[in-house]
Amino acid sequence: MHAFRSHTCAELNKSNVGDTVRLSGWVHRVRDHGGILFIDLRDHYGMTQVLCDPDSPVFAEMEKVRSEWCIRIDGNVKARDEDLVNSKIPTGEVEVFVRDLEVLGAADELPLMVFGDQEYPEETRLKYRFLDLRREVMQGNMKLRSDVVMSMRKRMWDLDFREYQTPIITASSPEGARDFLVPSRLHPGKFYALPQAPQQFKQLMMVAGFDKYFQIAPCFRDEDPRADRSPTDFYQLDLEMSFVTQQDVFDTIQPVLQGVFEEFGGGRKVDTNWAQISYADSAKWYGTDKPDLRNPIKMQVVSEHFAGSGFAIFAKLLEQEGTEVRAIPAPTGGGRKFCDRMNKFAQEQGLPGMGYIFWRDKTADSVAQELGIKVKEAQAMLKSGEVEGGMEAAGPLAKNIGPERTEAIRQQLGLGVGDAAFFLGGKPKAFEGVAGRARDVIGKELKLIDEDRFAFAWIVDFPIFEMDDETGKLDFDHNPFSMPQGGMEALNGDPLAVRGWQYDLACNGYELVSGAIRNHQPEIMFKAFELAGYGEDEVRKRFGGMVNAFKYGAPPHGGCAAGVDRIVMLLADQQNLREVVMFPMSQRAEDLMMNAPSDPMSDQLMELGLRVIPQD
Structure with a gap:
């Protein structure tokens, strides 16, 4: 035996x-x-x-x-x-x-029990992760992660992609986050960096003629932690292709991800018709570039109904350039208590409040107030038909703007008795985030969200540049390596009107994929960076390897990267990435089990020619 x-x-x-x-x-x-x-x-x-x-x-x-x-x-x-x-x-x-x-x-007295469903502080769970991982749900999550990665690999091979490995120790390359730097012993005073993504290497592979590449790639970014983001490292399904358009990339990755969600989604519905929504429309309709389309609420611009109205706050606001008023429809939310709760939510988000209108059956109280009679008389008049019943709008905004404007808003939003609408105004960038969060809260509280579904949407037409309102300086709004739509001709026009061949895939309120058709022509790249205030010499210094390669017959190419951790988190029905990562860092970017980061030994510092300066 x-x-x-x-x-x-x-x-x-x-x-x-x-x-x-x-x-x-x-x-x-x-x-x-x-x-x-x-x-x-x-x-x-x-x-x-x-x-x-x-x-x-x-x-x-x-x-x-x-x-x-x-x-x-x-x-x-x-x-x-x-x-x-x-x-x-x-x-x-x-x-x-x-x-x-x-x-x-044998086991000592346990700091946390494996049997049962007791909740323990995150610090305890991470310090004793080897025990936490013994629990049934954690065993299931890690097996699911392994199976998802295996399925991704198989699906990519079936599409004639090959997996190639890119370097882990490389040069610093700004990708939108801080690098983790690694000191060089052989070159004192110089540093390597851990790659934020295999971005430049996979593009160089296309220049080298490899046509189709993928990798389950580790990425390293020194970021502030969130529930859906690791503060140190994460894995992504990284891919790149030559001689492709944006739609080619969509058509390649959709069956891979759709198949994974169908295979491991536990019977939940997986959308097959993935919408393509412009970045501008996504911000306008949903207040975010990663909308949860399970929520049917779609915000609308209603500025025309408040311009010159009796509601002075919005009327004066709309006299300023670049301002507007948006409405968040709330089907079945037509009660004063719910409206007051949402107004309080807006105040908790740092706004003075959130205006609202709700629609209800006409009441005796409102008829009495309107006609200046007693409630009992109003009740009798409604009962006899002497006063017509029906629907009425309620709330402070309704009183201020009057019945005609209120009715026009109701018809535009397609609302009726028992429904409500909430309103925010100003410059869109100032209130869009709060509006998006309010839309999420309304959808959840009113149980409008289809929880048993994975809803996908491509967000496209990202702006390449943005202008700082205070300094007036132009800078990159999104990926600087994206090919501008319209090429050099577009860059010779209004920079703020330039859109990139860049795209994200949103699912249930999370960004799962980000990618672009790359800018493979040096002269267009130099022009784009010049508009953002970076001279040609600086571009060559920071991205010399890629710029040099593009001089030798670079093909048009593009790709994307899908976040493995977030995908598994959604499939496992978890709210936190740490539930699907084997050995995650804490919220403070600490490994409580292995005691990292730790103080270096003095001889290590000497060997590297480094000195630690104490922080006050």
Whole structure:
């Protein structure tokens, strides 16, 4: 017999009754039923119930066993009584009577329990990650991650892509985040960088004629942490192709990702018709460039109904250049309590408030107020038909702008009795973020979101440049390596009107993919950087390898990168990346288990020619 096991803890069934078997695993739970010990023995594959009574030669040793001890047992497989069968596990029809026991690894008192669904502070979970990972949900998440990566690889190979590896130690290259720098021992005072992405290398591969490349690539960025972003490193499905248009990239990656979501989405609906929405429209309709399209709410511009109206705040605001008023429809949100809650939400976001109108059946109170009569008289007039019933608009805004404008807003938004609308005004960039968050909150609170669905949309036509309102300086708004739509001719016009062949894929409120058709022509690249204030010498210095390569017959090329961590997070129905990453950093970018970052030893610093300056 094998030294540790003849079967895994998921393999035994009725066909094994009477067999002598050997199992190894961890003690999941111990139960003492009147002198008979029942132990759920767990390994990576599953669970088997083993039992021991005083007739067993190792009963005394079994009594000492505690949760999470690693043990090996030998025993005889027995069928469970029919009323004791556990149909929830594959081994639920049998149990093993223990004849021999070996403790492979005893466990100290546990800082967190593996059995059960107790919640523990994140610090505890990360410090003892090796225990946290033993929990069933974490085992499932990590297996899912591995399976998703395998599926991605297979799908890419099936599309005639080959996987190539790019360097981990390279030159610093600004990709929109801070680099992790690595000091060079052989070149004192100089530094390598960990790659933020394989961007330049994969483009150089296209110049080298490799046509189709992909890689499950590690990327390193020194970023502030968020629930959906790692503060140090992450993995992406990175790909690049030569002689392609934007639509070619879409047509290549969609079946890969759609197939992965269909395979691992647990039966949830996966959209097959992926919309293409311009960056400007996405900001206008959803307040974000990564909209959650499961939410049917679509914001609209309603400035014309407030211009010159009795609502002075918006009317005066609209006299300023570049301002507008947008409405957030709220189907079924037509109650004062809900409207007040959303107004409070806006105040918590740093705004003075959020105007609203809601529509309801005409009430006796409002008729009495309108006609200057008593409520009882109004009730009688409504009942007799002397006063026409129907719908009325309520809320401070409705009173200020009057019934005609209110009705025009209702018709534009397609709302009715029991619905509401919320309003924000000003320069769009100042309020779009809050409007987008308000749309999300309204959708969730009113239960408008289809939770059982993955909804995808390509966001396209990103602006290449933006202007700082304070300094008037032009800079890159998005990826500086994107080919401008219209090429050099576009760059000779208004820079703020230039759109790039750049795109993101949004799914359920998260950015899953980012990519572009690349700027492969040096003269266009120099012009783009010149507009952003970077001279040709600086471009050559910072991107010399790529600029040099583009002088030798660079093909048109483009690609994208899909975030593996976020994809698995969505598939696992988790809200935090740390639930699907094996050994993640904490919110403070610390590895609490391995004690990183740590202080370097003095001889290490000397060897590198470095000195640490204490921070005040």
